[in-house]
Structures are given as structure tokens and as C-alpha cells.
Amino acid sequence: MWTWFHKLGSPPHLYRLAGKLAPWLLWIAIVLIAVGTYGGLVLAPPDYQQGDGFRIIYVHAPSAWMSMSIYTVMATASAIGLIWRMKLAFAVAAASAPVGASFTFLALVTGAIWGQPMWGTWWVWDARLTSELILLFVYFGYMGLRAAFSEVQKADRASAVLAIVGVVNLPIIHYSVVWWNTLHQVSTVTKLDNPSISMDMLWPLLVMIVGFNLFYIAILATRVRSEVLGRERNARWVGEALDDLLPENRVTA
Amino acid sequence: MTEFLEMGGYAKYVWSAFGLTLVVLVANIVVAQQQFRSVRTRLAQRWANQQQSPDL
Numbered sequence: 084m085w086t087w088f089h090k091l092g093s094p095p096h097l098y099r100l101a102g103k104l105a106p107w108l109l110w111i112a113i114v115l116i117a118v119g120t121y122g123g124l125v126l127a128p129p130d131y132q133q134g135d136g137f138r139i140i141y142v143h144a145p146s147a148w149m150s151m152s153i154y155t156v157m158a159t160a161s162a163i164g165l166i167w168r169m170k171l172a173f174a175v176a177a178a179s180a181p182v183g184a185s186f187t188f189l190a191l192v193t194g195a196i197w198g199q200p201m202w203g204t205w206w207v208w209d210a211r212l213t214s215e216l217i218l219l220f221v222y223f224g225y226m227g228l229r230a231a232f233s234e235v236q237k238a239d240r241a242s243a244v245l246a247i248v249g250v251v252n253l254p255i256i257h258y259s260v261v262w263w264n265t266l267h268q269v270s271t272v273t274k275l276d277n278p279s280i281s282m283d284m285l286w287p288l289l290v291m292i293v294g295f296n297l298f299y300i301a302i303l304a305t306r307v308r309s310e311v312l313g314r315e316r317n318a319r320w321v322g323e324a325l326d327d328l329l330p331e332n333r334v335t336a
Numbered sequence: 337m338t339e340f341l342e343m344g345g346y347a348k349y350v351w352s353a354f355g356l357t358l359v360v361l362v363a364n365i366v367v368a369q370q371q372f373r374s375v376r377t378r379l380a381q382r383w384a385n386q387q388q389s390p391d392l
Contacts, residue, residue: 109365116361120354125340135344142357182364189360193353200349298361305368309375316379328380 092171094311095320101304108301115294122287130284139197140271141287145295147190150218151253153183153299157225158250161243171307173239174314176246177229178306182299184222191215202266210259211267214252221249235314 123141130137157179164172194212195205206212225242232238260269271280271288280288315321322329343350 124350124354129344134346136346136349138343138346138350139353142353146357181367185360185364189357192356196349196353196356200346298364302364302368305372309368309372312375312379316382321379322383325376325380325383328376329384 092169094171094315094318095324097171098308098311098320098324101308105301105304105308108297108304112294112297112301115290115297119287119291119294122290127284127287128281133201136197136200139193141291143190143193143197144271144288145291146186146193147215148292149295149299150183150187150190150215151256152296153179153186154218154222154246154249154253157183158246161246164239165243165247170239170314171311173243174307174310175303176243177239178303178310179299180222180226180229182302182306184219184226186295186299187215187219187222191219198266204266207266209265209267210263211256211265214256214259217252218249218256221245221252225249 119141123138127138129135157176160172160176160179163169164176191212194215198207199205225245228245229238229242232241259265260267312321312324341347341351
């Protein structure tokens with residue numbers, strides 16, 4: 084266990100492992116998302132209130148879920164980076180931000196597309212929607228702050244503080260539908276013991292959520308590889324990792 | 337089939353939501369892989385240049 088953990092902390096090992104896993108994860112994710120989409124669009128029965136319009140849940144809820152879970156990964160990795168000075172944790176945090184921002188954007192826009200026919204409006208300034216919009220701005224702030232530093236160590240530390248402070252927004256998003264009156268419906272899935280959704284509607288949603296999670300990990304793997312290469316650019320192993328691109332393979336040790 | 341595409345009158349909402357999701361997912365793949373390729377090319381260039389100057 085510890086040797087495994089130790090190896091994961093070694094940049095060349097992580098680089099190779101991520102390179103091996105990324106295509107597999109991506110393909111499994113694509114299959115799961117395809118199955119979930121088929122289940123959600125074709126197999127699941129129409130909702131008794133929302134008809135076929137409810138099917139937007141199959142892309143909206145997983146995106147919203149990812150927007151928050153990726154943020155949790157980002158903030159946790161940032162904290163680990165600050166506390167234990169782990170450079171790879173910072174790389175994970177930095178690589179997560181653009182993916183998280185894209186899912187937050189997707190959650191907001193698919194939510195608006197869902198809101199228009201169901202609530203009669205694309206947008207309301209209520210707690211759920213506003214706090215999710217703030218999440219998008221926090222992601223942008225995180226990426227903007229990183230881009231403002233030319234030195235990666237300084238960018239790591241400053242952006243980590245921002246990511247950790249931004250965690251206060253997560254419970255607000257999650258409990259907003261309970262704490263405040265809102266147009267947004269309450270959660271359908273998080274009460275698995277007593278779900279308010281029938282099994283033939285639920286399973287495609289769960290498949291989608293697993294698929295989206297694997298998708299994130301696959302993209303993260305590729306992005307972490309780029310991060311690690313850039314951060315370790317002077318290390319000997321990077322020269323070896325770039326062997327195939329170098330003229331006459333002069334780096335072969 | 338037409339009935340399926342009509343989505344009970346919600347066609348434009350359902351299909352635009354799923355279409356946009358597809359676009360965002362594909363963009364994530366393309367951007368991540370392009371970034372990886374460009375980082376590799378840039379760093380390989382750097383290594384090649386360094387090897388020409390033996391003082392390094």
C-alpha cells in the first residue's frame with residue numbers, strides 16, 4: 084500500500100500510469116454515457132407531470148453533480164498541496180479546474196433549457212441557480228489567478244487558497260433547495276433508501292453519473308500528464324518521455 | 337421514429353440539452369489532447385536546443 088502510494092507521488096510513474104489508464108477510462112466512460120443516454124431517452128417512461136421534458140435530467144443532474152464533485156477534488160488536492168507540499172496534488176487541482184468549469188457551464192445551460200418549458204423562464208435569481216453561477220465564477224477566478232503568475236509555485240499556493248475558501252459555496256449549493264423557497268425541484272437521487280423516482284427512470288441516471296465521473300478521471304489523466312511534463316521540464320525522465328519526438332533519439336540513456 | 341424525435345413536444349429543449357452536452361464532452365477530449373500534444377512538442381524542441389549547447 085505504502086509503496087504504491089509512494090510511487091504515485093513520483094512524477095514519471097504517475098505520467099506513465101496516467102498514460103496507460105487514460106484511453107481505457109475514456110472508452111468505458113463513452114460506453115456508459117451512451118448506455119445511459121439510450122436508457123434515458125428511449126427506455127425510461129415519460130414523467131407523469133413533465134412528460135418527455137424530464138429527460139433533460141439525464142444530462143443536467145450528472146453535470147451539476149460533477150460541477151461540485153470536481154470542485155471538491157480541486158479543493159482537497161489544493162489543501163494536500165499546501166499542507167504536505169505535494170507538487171503533484173497542485174497539478175491535479177490545476178488540471179481539474181477547466182473540466183469542472185465546463186461541467187458547471189453545462190449544468191447552468193441545461194438547467195436553463197429545462198427551466199424554460201417547466202417554469203416558464205430560463206433563469207431566476209434564486210439560491211440554487213445563483214450559487215451555481217457563483218461556482219462558475221470561482222472556477223474562472225481560480226484559472227485567472229493561476230494565469231496571472233508566471234511562476235508555477237506561486238500560482239499553486241495562491242490559487243490553492245482561493246480554492247479552499249471557495250468550498251463554503253458547496254453546502255450552499257447543495258442545501259439551497261431545502262433552506263430557501265425556490266423553483267428548483269428538490270433532489271431526486273440522494274435519498275437512495277427512499278427514492279422519489281422509479282427504478283426504470285433511475286438506473287440510466289446512475290449510469291450517466293458513473294460515466295461522467297470516469298470521463299472526468301480520463302480527462303484529468305491527460306491533463307495531469309501535460310501539467311507534470313511542464314512542471315518537470317528539466318528532469319531527465321522528461322527527456323526520455325519525449326524520446327520519440329527528439330531528433331536521432333539522442334536522449335536514450 | 338418521428339414520435340421519438342418529437343419528444344412529446346419538448347423536442348427543441350431535450351435535443352438542444354443533449355446536443356450541447358455532446359459538444360462540451362467532445363471539446364473536453366479535444367482540448368485536453370491538443371494541450372498534451374503541444375506541451376510535448378514544445379518541450380521536445382527545448383530539449384533538442386539544449387543538447388546543441390553542451391554547457392548545460
